[in-house]
Amino acid sequence: MQLVGNWSYPTTIRFGAGRIAEIGAALKAAGITRPLLVTDRGLASMEITTRTLDLVEAAGFGRAIFSEVDANPSDLNVEAGLKVYREGGYDGVIAFGGGSGLDLAKTLAFMAGQARPLWDFEDVGDWWTRADPDGIHPIVAVPTTAGTGSEVGRASVISNSATHEKKIIFHPKMLPLQVICDAELTRGMPPFITAGTGLDAFAHCVEAYSSPHYHPMSQGMALEGMRIVKEFLPRAYADGADLEARAQMMSAAAMGATAFQKGLGAIHAISHPIGAIYNTHHGTTNAVCMPQVLKFNAAAIRDRFDAAAGYLGIDGGFDGFCAFVGEFNAGFKIPKTLTALGVTDPDIDALTAAALRDPSTGGNPVEMTAENTRALIEALL
Numbered sequence: 001m002q003l004v005g006n007w008s009y010p011t012t013i014r015f016g017a018g019r020i021a022e023i024g025a026a027l028k029a030a031g032i033t034r035p036l037l038v039t040d041r042g043l044a045s046m047e048i049t050t051r052t053l054d055l056v057e058a059a060g061f062g063r064a065i066f067s068e069v070d071a072n073p074s075d076l077n078v079e080a081g082l083k084v085y086r087e088g089g090y091d092g093v094i095a096f097g098g099g100s101g102l103d104l105a106k107t108l109a110f111m112a113g114q115a116r117p118l119w120d121f122e123d124v125g126d127w128w129t130r131a132d133p134d135g136i137h138p139i140v141a142v143p144t145t146a147g148t149g150s151e152v153g154r155a156s157v158i159s160n161s162a163t164h165e166k167k168i169i170f171h172p173k174m175l176p177l178q179v180i181c182d183a184e185l186t187r188g189m190p191p192f193i194t195a196g197t198g199l200d201a202f203a204h205c206v207e208a209y210s211s212p213h214y215h216p217m218s219q220g221m222a223l224e225g226m227r228i229v230k231e232f233l234p235r236a237y238a239d240g241a242d243l244e245a246r247a248q249m250m251s252a253a254a255m256g257a258t259a260f261q262k263g264l265g266a267i268h269a270i271s272h273p274i275g276a277i278y279n280t281h282h283g284t285t286n287a288v289c290m291p292q293v294l295k296f297n298a299a300a301i302r303d304r305f306d307a308a309a310g311y312l313g314i315d316g317g318f319d320g321f322c323a324f325v326g327e328f329n330a331g332f333k334i335p336k337t338l339t340a341l342g343v344t345d346p347d348i349d350a351l352t353a354a355a356l357r358d359p360s361t362g363g364n365p366v367e368m369t370a371e372n373t374r375a376l377i378e379a380l381l
Contacts, residue, residue, distance in 0.1 A: 003214055010152040010258055013179040015250070017243060020052055020142065020185060023094070024059025026178040030138040032092030035061055036085055038105035039097040040069040048144060048185050052096065064088060066108075069097075072166070072275055072282070073104040074159040075118055081108045092138040095176065098197065099148030099282065102141055103156035106174045109137040110156075123155060123170035123359050131171050141176035144185045146236070146249035147197025147283050149204065149257020151179045159276045166272040168359055181254065183247035191237050192284075195332035198233040198249055200283025202226060202328075203267050203290060204256030209308065210301045211263030211363040218262035225255035227312055230328070237332060263363020266293045266355075270377060273354035278343050287334045288341050292379050294322050296372070300365035338380045351377055 012029070014022055027035055035056065043049050044067035057063040066084050069077050085093075085108050095105030111118060113135020120130050141151035150156070155170040189197070205225035208218055229252045235245035270293075271285040294301075298318065306317035314320045335341045352374045355361070361368045 009217070010254070011175055011177060011179060013152070013181055013254070015181045017182060017184050017247065019180050020182045021055065023052060023055050023140070023142070023180060024061065026140045026180055027056070027059070027061055027092070027094070030092060030140050030177040032138050032140065033061065034089060034091050035064070035094050035140070036088060036090040036092075036108075037065045037094040037096050038069070038081065038108060039065065039067050039101040040071070041067050043067070043097045043101065043144065046188065048188065049096065052094075052142065056094065064090065069100050069104045071100055072159050072279055073100050073107075074161045076161050077104055078107050078111065078118055078158060082111055085112060090137075092140070095139055095141040095151070096144065098143070098145035099150050099157075099200075102143065102148065102150035103158065105141075106139055106150065106176070107156045107158055107169055109139045110169065110171055110174050112137040118158070118169065119160070119167065121169050121171065123168040128171045133173055136171065136173040139174070139176040140178045140180070142180045142182070142185070143250065143253065145189060145193065145197040146186055146246065146253040147200035149201065149253040149255075151176055151181070151257075152254045153257050157272070164276050165354055165357075166276040181250045183243055183250055186246045186250065187240055187243070189240060191240070192333075194237050194240065195233070195334070196281045196283035196287070197253070198229055198236065198283070199287035199329070199332065199334070201249065201253040201256040202229040202233070203283070203286035204260045204264070205229065205252070206290065207265045207267055207363065208256070208259035208262045209304065210265055210297055210365050212300070212365045213263045213363060215262035218259040221255045222259035222262070223308055223311060225252045225259060226308065228252040228255070230312055234331065264360040265364035266296060266361070266368060266373070266376065268360035269355040269358040269364065269368065270351070270380065272358050272360070273351055274338060274343060280341055280343070284334060285338075285341065287329050287332075288336070288338055289380055291322065291326055291329070292376060294325065296376050297364065297366050343381065346381065348374060348377055
């Protein structure tokens with residue numbers, strides 16, 4: 001093995017219950033004087049959002065919100081948000097919410113001072129170098145779910161409204177300068193969102209651990225992230241007021257997103273086009289895909305999951321881990337197939353082509369081809 005890698009690790013994180021009270025200090029540290037809080041429609045009128053806006057206003061930073069954000073944010077949301085952002089003269093964003101709100105907010109901050117169109121910055125080769133770094137505005141991220149880990153990420157997933165494809169927009173300066181992880185903000189998540197987001201974190205850890213790329217720090221973080229989700233997601237799901245479980249899941253979410261610097265794989269390569277076309281919940285879609293993808297990758301990952309199973313307290317090595325995943329999903333009422341999730345009459349050839357175009361394919365331990373990817377999608381249906 002050639003021991004070569006390009007490594008970069010996360011940012012300043014204020015972790016702990018009640019730390020949303022430090023939002024003013026976080027804005028000051030990020031150099032923001034006139035922030036726009038960006039979140040999704042569902043969160044816009046909730047108490048945690050209005051309370052955060054109260055704190056921002058009391059700290060002398062004004063009061064402004066943009067919430068026209070779809071569950072799978074699109075270029076149309078970006079266009080609408082940029083109009084509000086630029087006309088309002090804002091100089092930074094508060095990315096507030098789950099993955100959709102965080103991703104849209106980060107994209108607005110990134111695009112604030114760019115002259116080129118959004119799709120010129122897709123995560124392809126060195127396209128990120130096309131951006132004017134001085135035109136990227138600062139970000140303070142406040143996650144209210146425990147799954148995507150977008151608060152410690154350098155990219156956003158945005159749907160192309162014309163082609164119905166999810167695209168990854170990447171730039172190193174999209175990484176938030178300050179993060180507030182306050183588990184009290186996640187208490188209101190309903191069980192099905194708790195499960196879906198938590199299983200998203202689990203998928204990040206599983207795929208990072210499976211990736212063939214060399215990144216031992218991410219490998220260790222992925223393994224411990226799996227353990228945390230295994231232990232604490234059932235508790236958070238059963239009792240939304242279990243603050244320890246909520247906090248542990250916030251840690252696992254950040255760990256999974258940090259770990260997948262090592263790579264993602266077929267789970268995400270298939271989940272992205274499914275979500276773009278059928279508007280399914282991303283984490284839940286990942287969970288549906290995981291059992292079949294583990295089988296798909298078995299020859300390449302069996303040995304490492306034999307070792308992981310022992311650490312995770314799972315008997316039976318790789319086969320035992322696969323059985324655990326099936327039982328874990330069932331415990332959260334996750335559908336067993338994409339058809340049961342709502343994917344009906346799909347164009348399998350189009351889904352196959354979209355999966356193979358997704359940059360996540362590069363981290364899969366088994367090479368994805370048109371033939372084996374089509375067979376995988378058929379098995380998932």
